[in-house]
Amino acid sequence: MTTVAPRPDAPAAIVIRLDVSRAGRYVSAECQLGAHWGCPGGLPAEAGDPPLLCMCGATDCTCSRHLPTGER
Numbered sequence: 001m002t003t004v005a006p007r008p009d010a011p012a013a014i015v016i017r018l019d020v021s022r023a024g025r026y027v028s029a030e031c032q033l034g035a036h037w038g039c040p041g042g043l044p045a046e047a048g049d050p051p052l053l054c055m056c057g058a059t060d061c062t063c064s065r066h067l068p069t070g071e072r
Contacts, residue, residue: 014033016029016032016033020043020052025055026042026043026052026053026054026055027054027055027056028040028041028042028054028056028063031054031056031058031061031063036056036058036060036061036062036063037062039054039056039061039062039063040054040063041053041054041062041063042054042063
């Protein structure tokens, strides 16, 4: 059995904002949490739209190949 003592200074939840509008800069939740090895590389496209590519700037991230030159 595992028990965890409540900490009054700890946040109750983690909130990650994903701007998936076409004008926004999408960065996956995995990248925002530092788990670059788990980056999905993007979100699937809706009908007729191109997929949203993750725009993480970390050089060790699996999605860094998607960034245009000069944006890393």
